[in-house]
Amino acid sequence: MSTPNSPTLDKHSSALDAAENTASHLITVTLRVRRFNPEVSAEAEWVDYRLPIDPKERVLDALHKIKWEIDGTLTFRRSCAHGVCGSDAVRINGRNRLACKTLIKDINPEKPITVEPIKGLTVLKDLVVDMDPFFQAYRDVMPFLITKGNEPTRERLQSAEDRERFDDTTKCILCAACTSSCPVFWNDGQYFGPAAIVNAHRFIFDSRDEGGEQRLEILNDKDGVWRCRTTFNCTDACPRGIEVTKAIQEVKRALITRRF
Amino acid sequence: MQIHKYDTVIVGAGGAGMRAAIEATKRSRTAVLTKLYPTRSHTGAAQGGMAAALANVEEDNWEWHTFDTIKGGDYLVDQDAAEILAKEAIDAVLDLEKMGLPFNRTPEGRIDQRRFGGHTRNHGEAAVRRACYAADRTGHMILQTLYQNCVKEGVEFFNEFYVLDQLLTEVDGVQRSAGVVAYELATGEIHVFQAKSVIYASGGTGKFFKVTSNAHTLTGDGQAAVYRRGLPLEDMEFFQFHPTGIWRMGILLTEGARGEGGILRNKDGERFMEKYAPVMKDLASRDVVSRAIYTEIREGRGCGPEGDHVYLDLTHLPPEQLDAKLPDITEFARTYLGIEPYTDPIPIQPTAHYAMGGIPTNVQGEVLRDNTTVVPGLYAAGEVACVSVHGANRLGTNSLLDINVFGRRSGIAAADYAHANDFVPLPEDPAAQVEAQVERLRSATGNERVSDIRRELQECMDANVMVFRTEQTIKTAVEKIGELRERYLNVSIQDKGKRFNTDLLEAVELGNLLDLAEVMAVSALARKESRGGHYREDYPNRDDVNFMRHTMAYREVDATGAESIRLDYKPVVQTRYQPMERKY
Numbered sequence A: 001m002s003t004p005n006s007p008t009l010d011k012h013s014s015a016l017d018a019a020e021n022t023a024s025h026l027i028t029v030t031l032r033v034r035r036f037n038p039e040v041s042a043e044a045e046w047v048d049y050r051l052p053i054d055p056k057e058r059v060l061d062a063l064h065k066i067k068w069e070i071d072g073t074l075t076f077r078r079s080c081a082h083g084v085c086g087s088d089a090v091r092i093n094g095r096n097r098l099a100c101k102t103l104i105k106d107i108n109p110e111k112p113i114t115v116e117p118i119k120g121l122t123v124l125k126d127l128v129v130d131m132d133p134f135f136q137a138y139r140d141v142m143p144f145l146i147t148k149g150n151e152p153t154r155e156r157l158q159s160a161e162d163r164e165r166f167d168d169t170t171k172c173i174l175c176a177a178c179t180s181s182c183p184v185f186w187n188d189g190q191y192f193g194p195a196a197i198v199n200a201h202r203f204i205f206d207s208r209d210e211g212g213e214q215r216l217e218i219l220n221d222k223d224g225v226w227r228c229r230t231t232f233n234c235t236d237a238c239p240r241g242i243e244v245t246k247a248i249q250e251v252k253r254a255l256i257t258r259r260f
Numbered sequence B: 001m002q003i004h005k006y007d008t009v010i011v012g013a014g015g016a017g018m019r020a021a022i023e024a025t026k027r028s029r030t031a032v033l034t035k036l037y038p039t040r041s042h043t044g045a046a047q048g049g050m051a052a053a054l055a056n057v058e059e060d061n062w063e064w065h066t067f068d069t070i071k072g073g074d075y076l077v078d079q080d081a082a083e084i085l086a087k088e089a090i091d092a093v094l095d096l097e098k099m100g101l102p103f104n105r106t107p108e109g110r111i112d113q114r115r116f117g118g119h120t121r122n123h124g125e126a127a128v129r130r131a132c133y134a135a136d137r138t139g140h141m142i143l144q145t146l147y148q149n150c151v152k153e154g155v156e157f158f159n160e161f162y163v164l165d166q167l168l169t170e171v172d173g174v175q176r177s178a179g180v181v182a183y184e185l186a187t188g189e190i191h192v193f194q195a196k197s198v199i200y201a202s203g204g205t206g207k208f209f210k211v212t213s214n215a216h217t218l219t220g221d222g223q224a225a226v227y228r229r230g231l232p233l234e235d236m237e238f239f240q241f242h243p244t245g246i247w248r249m250g251i252l253l254t255e256g257a258r259g260e261g262g263i264l265r266n267k268d269g270e271r272f273m274e275k276y277a278p279v280m281k282d283l284a285s286r287d288v289v290s291r292a293i294y295t296e297i298r299e300g301r302g303c304g305p306e307g308d309h310v311y312l313d314l315t316h317l318p319p320e321q322l323d324a325k326l327p328d329i330t331e332f333a334r335t336y337l338g339i340e341p342y343t344d345p346i347p348i349q350p351t352a353h354y355a356m357g358g359i360p361t362n363v364q365g366e367v368l369r370d371n372t373t374v375v376p377g378l379y380a381a382g383e384v385a386c387v388s389v390h391g392a393n394r395l396g397t398n399s400l401l402d403i404n405v406f407g408r409r410s411g412i413a414a415a416d417y418a419h420a421n422d423f424v425p426l427p428e429d430p431a432a433q434v435e436a437q438v439e440r441l442r443s444a445t446g447n448e449r450v451s452d453i454r455r456e457l458q459e460c461m462d463a464n465v466m467v468f469r470t471e472q473t474i475k476t477a478v479e480k481i482g483e484l485r486e487r488y489l490n491v492s493i494q495d496k497g498k499r500f501n502t503d504l505l506e507a508v509e510l511g512n513l514l515d516l517a518e519v520m521a522v523s524a525l526a527r528k529e530s531r532g533g534h535y536r537e538d539y540p541n542r543d544d545v546n547f548m549r550h551t552m553a554y555r556e557v558d559a560t561g562a563e564s565i566r567l568d569y570k571p572v573v574q575t576r577y578q579p580m581e582r583k584y
Helices: A013-021 A059-070 A132-140 A160-165 A182-185 A196-202 A210-221 A234-236 A246-257 B015-029 B062-072 B078-099 B138-153 B221-227 B286-298 B317-325 B327-336 B398-420 B432-443 B450-464 B471-488 B503-528
Strands: A027-035 A044-052 A089-092 A095-098 A114-117 A122-124 B002-011 B030-034 B113-121 B124-132 B156-159 B163-169 B174-184 B190-200 B239-246 B263-265 B310-315 B348-357 B365-367 B374-380 B549-556 B561-572
Touching: A013 B348, A027 A059, A044 A059, A059 A114, A059 A210, A059 A246, A095 A234, A095 B062, A132 A196, A160 B221, A196 A210, A196 A246, A210 A246, A246 B561, B002 B015, B002 B174, B002 B398, B015 B030, B015 B138, B015 B398, B030 B163, B030 B190, B062 B078, B062 B113, B078 B138, B078 B398, B113 B286, B138 B398, B163 B190, B163 B221, B163 B432, B163 B503, B174 B432, B190 B398, B190 B432, B221 B374, B221 B503, B239 B286, B239 B327, B263 B286, B286 B348, B317 B327, B317 B374, B327 B348, B374 B398, B432 B503, B450 B471, B471 B503, B503 B549, B503 B561
Parallel strands: A027 A114, B002 B030, B002 B190, B030 B156, B174 B374, B190 B374
Antiparallel strands: A027 A044, A089 A095, A089 A114, B113 B124, B163 B174, B174 B190, B239 B348, B263 B310, B310 B348, B365 B374, B549 B561
16 A cells, blocks of 8 residues: 655755755845935935844845844835745845845855845835835726626636636736836836736736727827837846736737737 | 724735625725735735535535535534535635636636545545646635726725724624724824724734744734624634645645645655545645644654654656646745755645634624624624634635635625614724824833744744643643733834834734734643644543533633633534544
């Protein structure tokens, strides 16, 4: 009744050995955090914090160590701490990332690690930005299934291929890493931005949806998809690995061909 | 202080809150208060699936699902509620599909289904494909789909509003819900929301454990708010430890991994679940698997230098299958452990996952003030509530189901109640308690730090009231929690400001965790039997004669102001299923 032993267990990979190594290797890192609190000062400033940390830990863990052990006033958003809720998008060493998905060892701990709020949205306090304009752009693309006629009794049928067509853009967690990495958005906050377009794409290419024309018209606006300059910052920034620029290109193509 | 008036106020914007909001907004003027942006809620971290006997891929029916749920809950489930859950599951899944949820599909284009722990055909014969899923991000898709539909329905959200108090007013000798008091994180302002009906949908309490799959924000805020107002909490000793959390971190790796064929192995490579559950093996219910893992570890068959974990082995599954069905959890292993799940087994350990207990409700979501009487105008749904459909142990995929079925029911019931009833007058000076609480924390000068007390609480809970418990360990926990509660009175915070004061918020959350941890430990101490997620090594058997009943814990304050916990018990609703020995 017993199954054979797993062949993999006899020869551990070096990666597994490293993962299971319980010896603690604390290193000292410097986090250089952009602080701003209008209750205290109208000026933002960089503040350095030196702390011991295991390089396998996350930047979010480092922020927590500062908040819990050094300075309780440091303010940032976070919730799930493993890259699915989208609360803690920040700029780490000049690149938009989730603090909970970035390990210290993956970002050269020899030099100070800079952490600052994402760009293009008003900073409210420290790493907290005003997310309302971001969510407004999302709401403006009608991010919900639009159908006509009577509902079927059972589920709508959809082939596995049709489901696959928009799979990539269903992964979006609305963290704003893409939109706030976009130079066009930095210069013009009216631009819908990559995240809103990603969420429009998710419905435009869903075979069950009948609102594609409406959404395309919304994105045909002067602040719509044509503002995209294809810099690929958004694709690089996406913590979910969504091919954001490709999705924007597909929406542009759909506007020209009216086929989707 | 601002005062707002709504027919229906919903506290929390995860799956249950938003499912309720979609119904309530159509029927009444509704506000949703949420301490996070809705899409940050922890429903989004659920992975594996949502159970419904659609029978899309093999024979199945809701009666089998009802039975599995009751057996999975070790017969502490209220059977009338379980029947509703299983029956309404089918429409709940179809409703989500019609709202746009992108389920995985069968070759025929129907919603695909897969195996999950404890879900069986014909009362335990074999595993059945009942979990409807979208890769390993089913919770993400549910949260997004519900938020999308909230946008469509124009649901009014108050984001980053933290509810701190439940208002009750006595009218004609009956205590009724009058509204809630909330703290606006952005400004530090206090808001009173007067409402005809209030629905709590604020999630679980997992952050009183150290190794947990729960978000930092899951601090039992709703449970604490009603408990402090003298309302009971039901079955708080029953907490689920999910077998497969990433070792030391607790990050969830879905049971769907085993549903897809993944195997648990000890350091000898042995598929040890064959010894503990000969039929269901790795897909036995979660309490059974978590105990088996710790038994292996205790008997010296754990993996790694300290022998403190086991492996989840996916290496025999084709990489294409992992990519298509389990993309997120394989990425977690790569990101957080630096290993490749195609070729390496994943180090795992049980992780504190889900509160079976909570605010007692009936099947309409109405909150109970004792074993039978409802609090007019007060509702609860989802993990914050205890209906009880999960009993002593929840089956995987039944929580995404619970939030949809009972979120919908409570949304409808609360809005109907708001139609039929008028506002209850607010108590005099309704915000007084919250103002005092916030002011006290902001001006406190004590020498205790929130993070120290929280860490000690979490370590104490992991050590003493986790998978294995004894009278001695639980007493140790009760004593330690008492000491921490004393120390909490001397806590001070560094941020004295009004704007986004998360330092203050964490202090409030810790107060909630301490109260609820104490309720859990005291409830666990009194339950001298083993059932589902509550395993007492000193009472290893289920005792249906003395303990086939729900615990009801009440906060009592005597004339001197001293607090204590009074335990009472409530009968289990049994319909057609007689308790049997539980084997998998």
